[in-house]
């Protein structure tokens with residue numbers, strides 16, 4: 001199967017340099033499997049279960065979420081996700097219980113658009129989980145009004161296949177967008193995001209932990225555009241790669257000419273559990289304003305052998321010591337999840353991945 | 359308890375220990391002194407099982423079993439504790455988590471039940487108090503940002519919690535101020551001065567030995583024990599230096 005069949009850009013294009021287009025094509029061709037168990041966390045609020053991109057009404061409870069016709073964007077992944085999708089629209093000052101969405105795939109490919117539109121000072125929390133096999137492609141458009149707050153946590157737990165997420169967000173004045181991803185399944189992934197700090201004093205945190213093993217490839221390609229002054233953005237990504245797997249993190253910050261007093265931070269760190277694994281890091285800064293504070297760090301390393309022996313000498317078996325150090329390594333990326341139930345759930349997924357990988 | 363015979367060990371193909379023989383019985387404290395680079399820390403690492411420290415000849419038995427056969431964590435579960443000359447910093451892992459994992463892993467290795475969070479905290483607090491380590495330091499990442507002396511106290515808090523049978527303490531006195539030296543000395547006596555336990559105390563100075571009175575003093579030079587004696591040997595070394603005595 002070639003890229004042409006899927007009509008995606010070529011890896012010769014810089015933004016797609018590390019994309020696993022072969023893995024994506026292979027995922028789309030995966031033979032159907034039985035639907036796996038759907039996994040909702042124990043939280044109040046809306047629960048939506050999409051089976052191969054279609055709402056399973058019997059197992060869903062929409063609360064304030066609606067299903068409407070939505071378009072994608074012009075992006076190669078985003079433009080495929082059109083048709084009936086989910087929409088969360090909140091009026092000014094409205095607050096909801098968490099919205100949980102589980103995407104179950106049984107093979108082949110499915111595409112689903114969505115939108116999150118929060119009016120001034122509204123607040124929402126969204127938790128998404130991907131399970132099953134096949135290629136699941138999502139387009140999510142987020143628009144935050146003045147002072148609105150969105151906490152979104154997304155975990156990729158498919159044993160096989162591919163998850164691609166195209167995200168476009170407009171963050172209004174003094175609004176806050178926090179998004180945390182955890183890639184702890186066996187699937188390939190691409191998180192492809194364009195975030196615009198459209199209002200003054202906007203705040204964005206966007207990052208997560210991508211854990212890979214075997215021949216798996218996961219990547220993020222994120223651009224944060226500071227279009228207005230006084231904004232702050234933090235991109236904290238942690239990559240853990242075992243066996244012959246690869247994680248690629250590309251994170252860019254653009255600061256427009258009049259976006260003074262911008263505070264942009266990128267922290268990209270990779271941990272190689274085996275010498276045969278790969279972590280690619282690409283932090284990028286394009287700054288046109290003169291009064292900005294932008295810090296970026298990008299490092300790739302291995303587990304500290306001295307720390308491992310220190311822990312062993314205190315009675316901790318080597319694999320457990322490796323797990324503790326690896327968990328400590330990804331902790332920065334997961335600790336931003338505000339809701340304790342959600343954070344514990346994600347941490348348990350990371351632990352399960354470590355138990356299997358080490 | 360510990361029987362080291364004709365031990366040869368090398369690092370990266372370089373011989374460091376060159377035929378070291380030493381026996382330690384229960385109830386005894388042995389001090390090991392010797393010039394820089396003699397192989398004192400190497401001996402500790404070899405007994406602890408550090409990767410890269412290769413034993414080429416000789417044997418070590420601990421309570422009758424071949425110590426060199428065991429993985430490092432199994433040696434810990436068997437009752438061996440290594441107090442590090444340079445304790446390692448572990449960012450992102452709290453002291454409490456580290457200590458609890460350590461203790462419970464050892465207990466599991468011995469077929470004992472794990473301590474609950476509350477039971478463990480009580481034990482950790484009492485040990486920290488006894489060694490004058492601020493409670494707050496239990497919550498901080500292991501050794502990160504600790505001063506030299508705080509790291510050494512932390513080693514002793516770990517020893518107090520783990521309650522080992524045999525401790526190798528590698529320059530636990532270096533970096534301690536005068537008061538801390540006494541507190542740590544008292545701690546070693548309290549935790550380890552028991553008829554069923556034994557200590558190998560690596561040090562450069564007499565002052566720790568004023569608090570922890572050794573039954574035997576050995577000089578380790580160029581990878582082997584060149585001289586052994588009683589407590590008075592340490593005084594003699596301090597007066598006269600290694601050149602005279604160890605040669």
Ligand SMILES: Nc1ncnc2c1ncn2[C@@H]1O[C@H](COP(=O)(O)OP(=O)(O)OP(=O)(O)O)[C@@H](O)[C@H]1O
Pocket residue numbers: 369370372374392393394395396397398399400401443
């Ligand atoms: N990784 C290594 N590679 C090569 N040589 C090493 C290595 N580690 C230690 N050595 C050497 O082994 C010898 C013994 O070192 P060791 O640390 O055991 O000495 P020591 O007696 O503890 O000294 P000190 O009193 O300074 O602590 C030294 O010559 C040292 O340079």
Ligand SMILES: [Mg+2]
Pocket residue numbers: 398399400443528
């Ligand atoms: Mg030494």
